[in-house]
Amino acid sequence: MRDFDVIILGSGPGGLQAAVHAARGKAAVAVLGRMHKSSLFKAHVENYCCMDTTLSGREILEQGRTQAQKFGARFIDEDVLDLRRGEDGRFSIKLESGAVLTAWSLILAMGVSRNRLNVPGERDLLGKGVSYCVECDGNFFRNQVVVVAGNESAACSGALSLLLIAAEVHLIYTELSVSENLAFxxxxxxxxxxxxxxxxxxxxxxxxxxxxxxxxxxxxxxxVFIELGAKGALELATKLDVALDPETMQYIRANKKQETNVPGVYAAGDICGPPWQMAKAVGEGCVAGMEASGYARRMKTGKSGD
Incomplete structure (x- = not known):
């Protein structure tokens, strides 16, 4: 088990900016996730303030990672399988390798899932047997046969969870892209x-x-559970009873300090809702990083009040 002050889920622009500000605040910071999964990775940016040339999303993310590392942030290129909060107030995060990390505060910056199979029947049967969340809907299929589609950690961990519920679990994949531990x-x-x-x-x-x-x-x-990529942001957030936007139930609700309803849990970027702009993600990441590091500092010193 490894201890940190702040753990950031997501290495897109919101997560990177949060890492820079949290690490500059002398917090021990870990950033989880794979950079190439950010929606910015394959994009090009030309409308960002003070930038007079078009840059590739990959270049921006690589520079952001280097900058955050310079301030002491540690990057762990693994997906998250589970989140819990202990009685001592610290959060525990289980990674796909089986490693467990702890932190006083969390920043959720995983973006939103836009992955679909785009096959006949998927849209028409959504909510009628088709689901994008094992944690949310698995219990509806107790003692029944289910199919999980996906190559990565969300599909594998979801299929393993369904073994405790369903009568039979089928996993459909081209080639597994997970840690050795999860593949085993x-x-x-x-x-x-x-x-x-x-x-x-x-x-x-x-x-x-x-x-x-x-x-x-x-x-x-x-x-049929369609679980493409890492565990969905909302799927993980609901484990901690983080409140969602009541109108859409698709995004995490956060205030101007990027605080969620759960003390110590902050959110930034696309996971907080539109517009889908790097400028918004970076601004929210800045606030979340400062607030999360301050919260962790107060918890460590026993001064939990504002």
């Missing part, structure tokens, strides 16, 4: 694995009835 857990489990395959269609009328793979194989199932 999947490969040694009773999950029905379908390597090198993709979902071609989801079939059903009133609900999901079967999944058709790209090789023509059909799997009769009641539920």
């Amino acid at each position: 857990q999947v490969n040694s489990s009773p999950i029905h694995k379908h390597p090198g395959r993709k979902v071609k269609a989801i079939v059903g009328s009133m609900g999901v009835e079967k999944v058709v793979l790209d090789n023509g194989e059909e799997i009769e199932a009641a539920g």
Whole structure:
């Protein structure tokens, strides 16, 4: 177990700016996540203040990472599988490698998931057996057959969780892209694995009835969980009872200090809602970094009041 003052989930512009300000505030900072998963990574930016040339998102992120490291932030290129809060007020974060980190404060800056399979039946059967969140909807499929689609940590950890609920779990993936530890857990489990395959269609009328793979194989199932990439921001946030925007239930609700309803948990960037602009993410990250480091300092010294 490794202890930090502030842990930031997400290495996009919001998370990087938060890391810079938290680390400059003398906090021990860890940044989790993979840079290439940021929506900025493949983009180009030409509308950012004081920048008179077009820069690639990758270049911006690499410079931000170097800058945060210069101030002492540590980067751990792993996805998060679980979040908890202990009785002592510290948060524990379980990584896909099995490592556990602790921190006095968290900054959620993971962006929002825009990943879809885009296959026939996916949209029509959403909420009728198709789900994007194992943690949210898994219990609806107790003792039933389910399918999980995805190559990365969200799909693998979701499939493992469903083993405790469903009668049968099928994992559809082209090639696993996870840590050795997580891959071992999947490969040694009773999950029905379908390597090198993709979902071609989801079939059903009133609900999901079967999944058709790209090789023509059909799997009769009641539920399909589409878990592409890392665990979703909202999926992790709900583990800590972080409140969502009541109108859309798609974004985390934060005040002007980027505080959520949970003490010690802050949010910044796309996860807080539109507009999807780097300038907004950076500004919110700045505030979140300063506030989170201040909160951690107060908790360490026993001065938890404002």
